[in-house]
Amino acid sequence: MDITKMYSTGHASVVHPRLSVLSTSSLPSEHSSLSASSSSTRFSLPPTSGTGTPVPMPSSASVLTLSKTPLTATNVNRPNIYDRPLNKTKTSEVSLAAFAFLFSEMIQYTQKRVNGIADFERRLNTLGYRMGLKLLELYAWRTEGVSRAPKRETRFLTALSTIGNSMWKSFFGRAVDAIQKSVTVDDEFMLTENEPAITKFISISKDMGILSCSALTAGVVEAILDGLGFPARVTAHNVPTETYPNCTTILIKLDRSVLDREEALK
Amino acid sequence: MAIFGLWIINKAGGLVYQKHFGEELVRLSPNEYLVLAGTLHGIHAITSRLSPLGKSSGVQIIESETFKMNIFLTATGTKFVLLTSLTDTTADTALQRVYEAYADYVMKSPFQTPEMPIRTEKFDVKVAEIIKLFT
Numbered sequence: 001m002d003i004t005k006m007y008s009t010g011h012a013s014v015v016h017p018r019l020s021v022l023s024t025s026s027l028p029s030e031h032s033s034l035s036a037s038s039s040s041t042r043f044s045l046p047p048t049s050g051t052g053t054p055v056p057m058p059s060s061a062s063v064l065t066l067s068k069t070p071l072t073a074t075n076v077n078r079p080n081i082y083d084r085p086l087n088k089t090k091t092s093e094v095s096l097a098a099f100a101f102l103f104s105e106m107i108q109y110t111q112k113r114v115n116g117i118a119d120f121e122r123r124l125n126t127l128g129y130r131m132g133l134k135l136l137e138l139y140a141w142r143t144e145g146v147s148r149a150p151k152r153e154t155r156f157l158t159a160l161s162t163i164g165n166s167m168w169k170s171f172f173g174r175a176v177d178a179i180q181k182s183v184t185v186d187d188e189f190m191l192t193e194n195e196p197a198i199t200k201f202i203s204i205s206k207d208m209g210i211l212s213c214s215a216l217t218a219g220v221v222e223a224i225l226d227g228l229g230f231p232a233r234v235t236a237h238n239v240p241t242e243t244y245p246n247c248t249t250i251l252i253k254l255d256r257s258v259l260d261r262e263e264a265l266k
Numbered sequence: 267m268a269i270f271g272l273w274i275i276n277k278a279g280g281l282v283y284q285k286h287f288g289e290e291l292v293r294l295s296p297n298e299y300l301v302l303a304g305t306l307h308g309i310h311a312i313t314s315r316l317s318p319l320g321k322s323s324g325v326q327i328i329e330s331e332t333f334k335m336n337i338f339l340t341a342t343g344t345k346f347v348l349l350t351s352l353t354d355t356t357a358d359t360a361l362q363r364v365y366e367a368y369a370d371y372v373m374k375s376p377f378q379t380p381e382m383p384i385r386t387e388k389f390d391v392k393v394a395e396i397i398k399l400f401t
Binding site for chain 2: 097105108
């Protein structure tokens with residue numbers, strides 16, 4: 001995995017292009033190449049710990065922050081968010097309105113920094129990618145505690161159906177409306193949602209064209225597939241229908257290597 | 267029991283949204299609507315000072331012989347004006363629902379600048395639904 005390679009070589013200045021919003025790499029499919037971008041501060045701690053140290057894992061990050069703040073009477077008792085039990089918020093729900101405002105602000109922030117729809121969708125995709133990495137880990141950790149025989153999916157179709165059903169339920173409260181395979185091309189799959197929750201309140205004006213803000217969800221799916229070992233390019237497309245004008249499809253285009261492996265395992 | 271029109275006036279007095287339903291209302295030019303909205307904003311401000319009992323909100327209902335104007339002032343200074351027939355009693359609920367739709371589809375849309383003219387499609391659709399429910 002590219003990310004573990006980055007940690008072990010100790011080069012904090014080389015950031016995985018999918019993780020850096022400031023990355024100048026143009027193609028989102030460059031999974032195997034690490035481009036040296038100057039945006040190390042986006043994903044690593046500020047360079048007070050020295051430029052030669054590897055990017056720290058979350059547990060050591062909490063140690064670093066604790067040692068930086070002086071132990072006064074007020075904050076010695078304040079619980080650190082990293083020490084909270086992970087299952088504490090397992091069944092809690094986030095207000096859709098609160099998320100909608102946050103997402104609206106994320107989109108406005110991105111819009112100011114891009115010059116084109118493709119770049120805009122790529123940036124939303126990157127934001128979703130960073131979320132997706134953590135969501136996959138959290139989901140795996142939580143299901144391990146619940147089920148007696150948790151299984152890691154090695155075949156693509158079962159993995160896709162887990163993503164579309166149980167993972168979607170844990171993120172959005174409901175499963176996707178359809179999981180389809182393309183008939184024309186053998187490496188394309190689609191997850192269709194009739195009413196994506198995160199874009200419920202967003203109206204695209206005519207001059208924005210074919211932009212889909214579900215690019216964030218596409219980024220989440222792409223990170224989950226990467227984490228499970230099925231590298232792909234994932235994009236979101238609006239496919240308005242009569243009854244569902246907001247119908248959105250997440251299009252998954254698998255890497256050649258995945259198809260070859262599926263063939264070999266058949 | 268008919269609803270003739272809906273205006274939304276921002277806190278500076280500018281008209282940001284107007285929608286007319288049915289054919290009863292005479293069509294004016296867009297400029298005239300802007301002037302009317304500004305005048306209404308001024309009148310509303312004056313009436314909020316006229317109350318003999320101290321602090322009060324501005325005018326809420328203006329009645330004429332043929333129609334009624336219901337004004338709903340939000341906590342942020344935005345005014346929702348509903349033009350209805352004289353016998354209409356549901357204006358308040360309708361305005362509440364329009365306000366909810368405004369908070370949802372206008373405020374949460376990233377492509378809508380606050381206090382600017384409203385050009386969001388989903389809000390139009392929702393308003394049409396609400397008005398159909400009340401006529």
